[in-house]
Amino acid sequence: MIDVLTRMLRTGVLTEPVTSSQAQAPAVEALQGSLYDLLGRALAIRHVDAGSCNGCELEIGALHNPYYNLEGKGVHFVASPRHADLLLVTGPVSVNMEQALRRTFAAIPDPKLVIALGDCAACGGIFGQNYASRGAIANVIPVHLSIPGCPPDPVTILSGILEAVRTIRIA
Numbered sequence: 669m670i671d672v673l674t675r676m677l678r679t680g681v682l683t684e685p686v687t688s689s690q691a692q693a694p695a696v697e698a699l700q701g702s703l704y705d706l707l708g709r710a711l712a713i714r715h716v717d718a719g720s721c722n723g724c725e726l727e728i729g730a731l732h733n734p735y736y737n738l739e740g741k742g743v744h745f746v747a748s749p750r751h752a753d754l755l756l757v758t759g760p761v762s763v764n765m766e767q768a769l770r771r772t773f774a775a776i777p778d779p780k781l782v783i784a785l786g787d788c789a790a791c792g793g794i795f796g797q798n799y800a801s802r803g804a805i806a807n808v809i810p811v812h813l814s815i816p817g818c819p820p821d822p823v824t825i826l827s828g829i830l831e832a833v834r835t836i837r838i839a
Contacts, residue, residue: 710742711833714752714776718769718805719795720759723819724786728756730822743829749775754832757811760788760795761802773809781836782811783828790814812836 717725731738746752749772761769773780784805787793797803805811812835815828 719762724758754781784814787818
């Protein structure tokens with residue numbers, strides 16, 4: 669045991685310092701502040717995976733970590749579309765998810781705000797439109813904003829949510 673502790677003391681700290689590309693906290697803080705100022709209340713988001721590869725879901729999951737602190741700024745993901753202000757859809761619409769997506773859209777109270785997240789949701793991506801896929805989300809329900817990327821990073825997602833909320837507030 670003493671040998672292990674001695675080796676640890678001799679070695680020292682081996683972690684790498686944060687590089688300038690990793691230090692995006694000011695941009696994230698600015699987006700969070702803008703979102704909170706614009707909303708002035710909580711934003712409830714219902715997420716629907718219409719047939720994605722889960723790449724976009726991983727980036728959405730990153731928004732929940734303490735670095736982005738979405739929950740702390742009043743943005744919550746909800747289980748029921750009846751409680752949602754915004755519908756966030758990922759993936760191309762598979763034939764099996766088409767009816768569920770239409771029902772979820774119908775259950776959201778007005779004003780309905782829909783974001784297509786990722787290239788697959790925006791245009792069908794590599795799946796396109798075929799016997800198993802309806803393609804883009806806009807082929808099934810109206811879309812207010814598409815966030816490009818495969819997958820888009822959390823800052824881009826946060827910027828897109830902010831832009832979508834701004835457009836609905838102006839209208």
